[in-house]
Amino acid sequence: MSQLPTYGEVPGRPIGEMSRRGFMRRMLGVGVAILSVEFLAGTVNFLWPNVRSGLGGRLTIGTPAEIIANDPAWATGTPFAFNRARLFFLNVPAAKGLVDGSGASVTDPGEEVLALYRKCPHLGCQIPPLCDQSKWFECLCHGSKYTILGEKRAGPAPRGMDSFAVEVVEGAYVVDTSRIVGGPPEGTVTFDPRDTAAIPHCAG
Amino acid sequence: MTFPGPGDLVRVVKESALWRSLFRQPYPTTSRTRALAVMNNVFLHLHPVRVKKHAVRYTYTFCLGGLSFFLFLVLTVTGVYLMFFYVPSVTRAYQDILSIENSVAFGSFVRNMHRWGAHLMVLTVFLHMIRVFYHGAYKPPREFNWVIGVVLLFSTLWLSFTGYLLPWDQIAFWAITVGSQMATYAPLLSDESSFLLLGGVLVDQGTLIRFYVMHVIAFPLIAAILMVVHFWRIRKDGGISGPV
Amino acid sequence: MTIEKRRNATADKNAPTQAPNVPAVERGAGPKLPGPPGVPGTERFRLLAYVKQESLVRVDKRPDETLLTWPHLLRAEFLAALLMGVVLVVASVTIRAPLEEMANAGVTPHVAKAPWYFLGLQELISYFNATVAGAFLPIIYLVGLALVPYIDRSPYKAARDRKTMWVFFMCLMVGGLLITIIGSFFRGPGWNWVWPWDGIFFTL
Ligand code: HEM
Numbered sequence A: 001m002s003q004l005p006t007y008g009e010v011p012g013r014p015i016g017e018m019s020r021r022g023f024m025r026r027m028l029g030v031g032v033a034i035l036s037v038e039f040l041a042g043t044v045n046f047l048w049p050n051v052r053s054g055l056g057g058r059l060t061i062g063t064p065a066e067i068i069a070n071d072p073a074w075a076t077g078t079p080f081a082f083n084r085a086r087l088f089f090l091n092v093p094a095a096k097g098l099v100d101g102s103g104a105s106v107t108d109p110g111e112e113v114l115a116l117y118r119k120c121p122h123l124g125c126q127i128p129p130l131c132d133q134s135k136w137f138e139c140l141c142h143g144s145k146y147t148i149l150g151e152k153r154a155g156p157a158p159r160g161m162d163s164f165a166v167e168v169v170e171g172a173y174v175v176d177t178s179r180i181v182g183g184p185p186e187g188t189v190t191f192d193p194r195d196t197a198a199i200p201h202c203a204g
Numbered sequence B: 001m002t003f004p005g006p007g008d009l010v011r012v013v014k015e016s017a018l019w020r021s022l023f024r025q026p027y028p029t030t031s032r033t034r035a036l037a038v039m040n041n042v043f044l045h046l047h048p049v050r051v052k053k054h055a056v057r058y059t060y061t062f063c064l065g066g067l068s069f070f071l072f073l074v075l076t077v078t079g080v081y082l083m084f085f086y087v088p089s090v091t092r093a094y095q096d097i098l099s100i101e102n103s104v105a106f107g108s109f110v111r112n113m114h115r116w117g118a119h120l121m122v123l124t125v126f127l128h129m130i131r132v133f134y135h136g137a138y139k140p141p142r143e144f145n146w147v148i149g150v151v152l153l154f155s156t157l158w159l160s161f162t163g164y165l166l167p168w169d170q171i172a173f174w175a176i177t178v179g180s181q182m183a184t185y186a187p188l189l190s191d192e193s194s195f196l197l198l199g200g201v202l203v204d205q206g207t208l209i210r211f212y213v214m215h216v217i218a219f220p221l222i223a224a225i226l227m228v229v230h231f232w233r234i235r236k237d238g239g240i241s242g243p244v
Numbered sequence C: 001m002t003i004e005k006r007r008n009a010t011a012d013k014n015a016p017t018q019a020p021n022v023p024a025v026e027r028g029a030g031p032k033l034p035g036p037p038g039v040p041g042t043e044r045f046r047l048l049a050y051v052k053q054e055s056l057v058r059v060d061k062r063p064d065e066t067l068l069t070w071p072h073l074l075r076a077e078f079l080a081a082l083l084m085g086v087v088l089v090v091a092s093v094t095i096r097a098p099l100e101e102m103a104n105a106g107v108t109p110h111v112a113k114a115p116w117y118f119l120g121l122q123e124l125i126s127y128f129n130a131t132v133a134g135a136f137l138p139i140i141y142l143v144g145l146a147l148v149p150y151i152d153r154s155p156y157k158a159a160r161d162r163k164t165m166w167v168f169f170m171c172l173m174v175g176g177l178l179i180t181i182i183g184s185f186f187r188g189p190g191w192n193w194v195w196p197w198d199g200i201f202f203t204l
């Protein structure tokens, strides 16, 4: 058993008193501190990724007609995989029809579209195309499951699928991939309230 | 007539000006020369001249700190070897690893050594921490050396994590995707921090070059400096702590 | 070994000023009694530095409490390094480092695991709210570790004298080990429970 060592008295004047020299020294210290903070901020700024193209910028998906020419199933609700921005582009009214079985065909959904980011909000795996059995998005990595509109139904993810802001510019859809909209919180049910246990799945 | 034998050669070499300027004393055999050997050599001077008896016992330290340092050295050497053949580009990195594996002489041996050494080092650092804790060796005056140790632990993990991406294969890509996504759960600045870390929104070329720089220069340097301070403080705190 | 010392250089009045096994006649005779040169344990040294009593190189210590670094410590270190070197070489010759196909963001693997030292964390994220498990816990873990010396202020060093701290620390370590093992060997596709004998989903 040993004793705690004493560190001895703190040298210098009592706290509260300050000499001219002490003041200068402290100001010098403050100056150096400010410089260091500036240096740090400058470093972060320097290291900030310099993204000009690809994900992070504004990307044009195309007009509804162009999308359908590319993938005719889009009109009947199948999500269109726009790989340049890693998103599923949804024709919302048709997608709803695909799930509830009405099979509606919509060739121009107007503003009723959704650009769901394929990066799983759980740990970032790429979400595979819609699962045929369940008509849900099912992440293979850890089994998070989302409805066709990206609402979370099962698995470890903290929220629904994230999406990007979409604008219509001269009839064409443009996504701003620098603006990610966080997915709907857990427990949001606006559509497709089917129970997880009641339907077959692709992911375990 | 006698012919000069190997002994004479040894004598000539040992009496030469070059040899004697290199080693300022004969091979240490007495307490005095042994003490001088440690004192006069910059590398051995990491140690004091004398150490407490228990410090030499394997069952006290299990040499875990020393082994962590040894592994760090091995990783530095093998890492430099690998750097001669590796280009951190998403189109080349994987091919370079393949050629290290398949066509560079001893390439796969060096790569294996670097990889297994890295895993082992994470392990020995953890075990070292547990042994230091067991002996209460973080008690005054060694408190701050423990703090330095924690930063070293973090640096070791970070070195290992950044290196994990470099082969640019499926294991690497998805492990880093999943691992760095955990950082984005930070309550503030979550997207910004992962953007800065990955050098973009996703694991891509920006990430590879960032991880490469951190792995081959930034963090080895930081870790080495911290180790210097760590070892220095051990000496200044009177060698490793006493047996309990 | 005796070390010559100046009379007023004694810092610790309580320390024995005389090694017990030195005959009384030698007391104070210091410099006049040179030992035979080159016989370990009998030489004399001049005082080169003033050394505090708590330090390693103690002034008035019986000679059997320390060993010379050369050869004793260096030999121990050399052997440890040699053994580790042999282990490494054997491992590197016999076990191949894993390498799979080239990275492809479009092909999500069925099991996506972080490196092993983060698998405990990944396992935790599958239990708790992700912000808590993913961000707060690691920060608390590291900061808490760094603060250990400032939390445990008791002067005792032996594990039996600081049971609370010891039990707490070991719970953390063993707990960490357990969840790491679970995350490593008991989790398979979809982060579902898989017994190791049904398949191991783990790469180093
Ligand atoms: C890169 C990682 C590290 C290296 C190379 C390293 C190296 C060493 C060495 C060579 C020693 C001498 C005694 C021994 O071998 O056990 C030592 C002691 C010590 N280490 Fe580390 N260490 C590392 C990480 C850590 C960590 C993670 C901690 C704690 C959080 C730590 C805390 C300490 C303390 C407090 C001592 C003094 C122990 C005593 O006096 O008994 N070190 N370290």
Ligand code: FES
Binding pocket: A120, A121, A122, A123, A124, A125, A139, A140, A141, A142, A143, A144, A155, A156, A157
């Ligand atoms: S990354 Fe999708 S469920 Fe974990």
